[in-house]
Amino acid sequence: MTRRRAALLLPAAAVWAVVAWLLWRSSLSAYHLPHLDEHALFPADALHHAQHFSSFERLFWLGRTVAQLVVLGLFARYGVRWMRESAAGPIGTGMLLGMIGFAFVWAAELPFSVLNIWWRHHYGLSGSYAQATIGNWFALGVQFVLLCVALAIVMGLARARWIGERWWLLAAPVFVGLRVLLAFVSPWLLGGTALHARYVTTLERTEHVHVPVRVLSGFSEPNAFATGLGASRRVFLWKPIVEPPFTPRMDRFVLAHELGHLAHNHIWRSIGWYALFAFPLAYLLAVTTRRRGGIGVPGAVPLAIFVYVVLQIVALPLQNVVTRHLEAEADWSALRATHDPGAGRQLFRLFGSETLDDPSPPWWDYVFLENHPTLMQRIEMTRYYATTVRGHVHP
């Protein structure tokens, strides 16, 4: 590494670290969760069910990931041969190669998707074979369009003479801008029906967030999410979570959690983290594709896609650390807003039996797959709240 490059990289790393520290800061001060015994919290058969179900789910993920890497690795090596199937110029050819790469990935993942549905049915969970096959086929089409947009931006910039090899410096902000735009626009596209419950107004007052709360139909699993920026901020609850066996008390906790995300600007902070990852990722893409003439050359696209996916997998543990941190803060926010750790505990126990999530998964699952705290950690946090802020605990 040249001195000049080191001289540039060091301040950049310092800036990165400072921004990461700023984004990491949380309303949740340092805490030590009490250790609880999962066998005392979950019935033995439910625990066994969840663990057995999750163990195969992990295997499916592992299979899918390995298949994806093998296919993209081979495609990086041999994918260039499909260049002859294009009359579209360099950028269009790059798009074609990118799409073919992901088409192969789709084909390789298909057996795992079908197996996964079979496994879910085996455990009485919902899942549609049509969705896993034909539905995924259409999803692949959407993926193709997004991929083409991304490649058009990246290759267009990389081919621009005035920026050349430093395309990544401009590409990263462009993608961050697109992410902001998507976050702003998407809530309006989702629809849903308004949730009319007494606790909505109370919670909004407590969390100092006043946003529409909407219920989305068409889902078979309990879930909720907060999204949007500024005027488009919304909380969406999937219908199953507002229906039995979930109680209004639990729903109140869920809503408080989602409002907590908005109250602590988690959407903006997620975008900030995205930006922090986007710059080094784009830089590494630029470096790795240099040997094939740079990303502006269509022949480099198969390699670029492979590198991109590998980097995504490598960055997964870091990203999960970040999201778990944000989710923990939202949990804490919900506890402070509701003063109802009992509702939280019941909610998370119910999640265990409804979604068959393993309450305490193995370490590698935790590192690569868990973007929320585990169910045990979340229950432990309710206990932590109950013991440290005892005076506010509801009976």
Added chain:
Amino acid sequence: MHNPHPVRLVVEDDYRRSRLTVFFRLLLAIPHFIWFFLWTVWVVITGFVNWLISIFTGRPPSWFHGVMCGYVRYQAHLAAYLSLVADPYPGFMGEAGTYPVDVQLPEEPVTQRRWTIGIRLVLFIPALLVSSTLGGLTGGNLGSSRGKKRNATGGGTLLLACAFLGWFASLARGRMPKGLRDAGAYAIGYTAQATAYLLLVTDRYPNADPTEMLLAVTDRPPRHPVRVAGDPYDLRRSRVTVFFRLLLALPHILWLVLWGIIAFLVAIVQWFVTLFSGTPARPLHRFISAYIRYRLHVAAYLMLVANPFPGFTGAPGVYPLDLEVEGPQRQNRWKTGFRLLLAIPAFIVDTALSGSLFAAAVLTWFYALVKGSAPWGLRNLSAYALRYDAQTNAYLYLVTDVYPHASPLEGDSTEA
């Protein structure tokens, strides 16, 4: 090059039509409908016996062959009469050489592979699909109880469109337009080949190539300012891109929609310019031409008429199936003023052809996945449909005031 198909179309029509018989054509054909129905019942029965015998002998008996040939010819005569592809009242026996639109058939029965005879009905399905979009074989031969309307007209979408438009044109001018006549004759020719295949007159699969069907029997139309250029033998297809073709084309489809919105607005401006100055503005002409060319490239890619992924700019000379567009010429103001209304007949034919295009694309998809190439006939049928679509759009968007030519033959000497 291919060997000529044993079932050949003969066209000796002079385009002239008697207005009186044109006006009453459907009523005049009533005796033929009855006769055709009876003959169809007879052919269903004898055809089954013929099939059973042929499975064992590998060759249809001469008597049965004669019956089937007569039926194929009679069907062609009747379809030609009904769709105004020919003018004289046809005979009832389907005799050879007695009608201006005729079909030459093998005089003697030919030995055929037994297994193809055994599963002839299954093998016939793709031809039926194409035929039903061109000549409406389903109405005529495969059970007249299904779809009485189709049976009554003897036509599928293209033939029906030609008949419908030809009726008005013939009444007005006393002549059948060449484009419609040729398109109708092509549909009749393909249907005859398909029927002959089904009825074991030949074991040669119907060939949808319009050039081979028509070039020997009719003249090319005049040179059109909007032409499709491409190698008709460009048949190699990549199986991977064929399998994912619809998804791979998605970015193009989105881009085409966006471009289409702009092109529509530009066309409105161009309409005013052409109406007042008499000549389209060159920059707008260039822009719209690029749009129409891009539309052709995308459709060719999507419908498997060409193999490579097209570019996004509609640039000329870079795609195997390309559009040649002449520069802006002076246009008739009347034609410009009423362009939208005038384009309606072209849209009817275009819609009819898009059915054939779709059927050809579906069949080509399966074929190309297996063989890694496109079938020659279907490729060229699709090229014809795309060329007509491009000419229709060029007419509508004021690129030219020359009306789209419905003839399956490309004008001048350029082949699609």
